[in-house]
Amino acid sequence: MAKKKSNRSVATGTLKKHRKGFGFVILPEDSPYSELGDIFISPGSMHGAMDGDTVEIDLIPEYLWGNSPEGIVTKIVNRNLAEVVGTFEKGKKFGFVVPDDRKIRDDVFIRKKNFGKAKNGDKVVAKIIKYPEGKDSAEGKISEIIARKGEKNADVKAIIRGSGINTVFPKNAAEQASKAQKEGITEDEIKKRRDLRDVFTVTIDGAHSKDFDDAVSVEKLSDGSYKLGVHIADVAHYVKENSALDKEAFERGNSVYVLDQVVPMLPEALSNGICSLNPEQDRLTLTCEMIVDEKGRIKEHEIYESVIRSHKRLVYDDVSDIIESGNRTEENGYLFDMAELAAILRQKREAKGSIDFDIDEAEISLDDKGNVADIKVAERRVANKLIEEFMLAANMTVAEHFFWMSVPFVYRVHERPSIEKMEELRTFLRSLGITLKGDLSQIRPDALSAVLKEISGKSYENVVNTVMLRSMQKATYETECSGHFGLALKYYCHFTSPIRRYPDLMIHRVIKTILKGKLDEKGIKMFAEKCAAAAEHSSATERKAIEIEREAERLKMAEYMLERVGLEYDGIISGVTGFGIYVQLDNCVEGMVRYETMRDDYYDYEPEKYRAIGERTHKTYTLGDRVRIKVDSVYIREREINFIMRDIDK
DSSP: OEEEETTEEEEEEEEEEOTTSOEEEEOOTTSTTGGGOSEEEOGGGOTTOOTTOEEEEEEOOGGGOOSSOEEEEEEEEEOOOSEEEEEEEEOSSEEEEEESSTTOOSOEEEEGGGOTTOOTTOEEEEEEEEOOBTTBOOEEEEEEEEEOTTOTTHHHHHHHHHTTOOSSOOHHHHHHHHHHHHHOOOHHHHHTSEEOTTSOOEEEEOTTOOOOOEEEEEEEOTTSOEEEEEEEEOGGGTSOTTSHHHHHHHHHOBOEEETTEEEOSSOHIIIIIITSOOTTSEEEEEEEEEEEOTTSOEEEEEEEEEEEEOOEEEEHHHHHHHHHHTOOOTTTHHHHHHHHHHHHHHHHHHHTTOOOOOOOOEEEEEOTTSOEEEEEEOOOOHHHHHHHHHHHHHHHHHHHHHHTTTOOOOEEEBOOOOHHHHHHHHHHHHHTTOOOOSOGGGOOHHHHHHHHHHTTTSTTHHHHHHHHHHHSOOOEEESSOOOBTTTTBSSOOOOSOTTTBHHHHHHHHHHHHHHTTOOOHHHHHHHHHHHHHHHHHHHHHHHHHHHHHHHHHHHHHHHHHHTTTTOEEEEEEEEEOSSEEEEEETTSOEEEEEGGGOTTSOEEEEGGGTEEEETTTOOEEETTOEEEEEEEEEETTTTEEEEEEEEEEO
16 A cells, blocks of 8 residues: 655555566555556665565655656565575684575575584575664574585475475375375275276376376277276375365475476375376276267266276387387287377367467486486477377366356366457567467467467477467466367366366365265355365466476576587577577577677667667567577576577578
8 A cells, every 4th residue: 555654655565676686566456556567676775675575665756767666665564584595605603595596685694503504505494583684684593404515406405495395294194195005995995986997098107207197098989989088096085175184285286396306296105106096006086988989079978986907007208109100019009099089189179279389398307416417308299199188188078067067166267368468479470471360359269270380390480389378378277167268178177187286186076076966055165165265276386386397497407508608509589678689599498698799780679570680780680580609608596598699590
């Protein structure tokens, strides 16, 4: 809120600091000054405020503003930081914790009596015991040692810990998981379910996967149609509602996958144990069984509790090798049936306008010491796409089934992009000679899908995919079924990964309660509240998980390129800004070429044409152009990679 005090303009908001020291105060919507937007705070006007603090500011006179409204922090209303994660620099009488978070510029002072058992170079947590005041730094006490200096993945562990995610499960939650593992599966429970143990079923996952929450079965029927079974681990059978295990899973919201590490939503006794659909072991599942005709239409479906026994644990690359070889045998024929069905489903989905972004993603390989061994583009081969199609079919079928039952549910929603974003996208595409057709206020997914087909195989394909993806709304979890724009689906949910996503677990509970005929008026009210809470909280934890994963990738990419300063590479212009040009290398590593390093001319930024143009030479650097760069410098803490332009090939 804002108020007048002694003829001063005073406002209160949340400070978001930049790694270079300045920041912006984000004002609430009901502030009288909200129409001004974010308020700029210079480094000298922080007065001890830290990132995330709620602060009171004075707006300085308008004639003193720069490019945006400016203010001075006059009061810290509420502190956001209670602890700082970083590297301990130990001296004889005192030390400092250098924060890993780039937004926390100031080191935390540590007196010798507060060292604990920390040693120089350790990754630690410093609990703040005194906040910055005047020129004095914040003072802290070492409260936790995350990893010793030189320990494998110490930096990644620090990123995870710095995000507030706890890698250790509470004792009572861990005990509940262990008890469920020991109890196993009883014969009484098997008798309550449809027994599918004789149905030929397989899991297909990555080579290093340990938590198998989905298995599939495909049978080609005499009339040419297919019986597709998607069998999902019945996690809800083991994670009882309101138990300590359930509360911890809700709090985490999802598993977090950071390079070669996993912070699971559920303890390993469940995620890698009794819930994981390991081969040749009886497992409790929820099955979505679908009859799919030769045109990809789902003619019939049934959802029920089941017990399966996976016959094989298959790996994506191995399955892809077999299918791509075309060498069909009696032993592997079922894989070709799966591939045929997946192709039919995909064709049906594409005909409806489903957008399939084909964006290169980095695959970062680490050695046994946690150092980057290699970075390359991750392959998305036929087996990966096969499983994607089967999961999409099950998720769509389950969502539509329970939508028409008018029961509380958690849907996966992707809203139509804003007209402003579509106008920007149309302008960008026009610069490449591509036309985005249709009414932008009512843009249809098939219009965007048509563009992606048009640019397939072009040098700027990945850039167009990336720009278009950035023009989309973020998918979220909601209790209202508003459809999934990107998939061109009216009904969609996440049903297939209850081991690693809480919304899936939540709707499994709803499904099981309905299947048992126990959903009464009281249950409807209870599930409505719990589904709403799960949707909101899981959307937030998902965003946090994505940011953690990206932060770790940026760190490892910077470490990788630090060893390659001075080397030259080919790349493609992935972004043009007012201060420089982003270039993405063929292995997905991205760096910045700053205009001040381009000594051959003075370059003007033309945002509407997504390019920079030389005033004298008229040389242009446009989004999607191939260029040759030299690695100039790398700053690990800032995750900053700087290039120098060598030449351009248009």
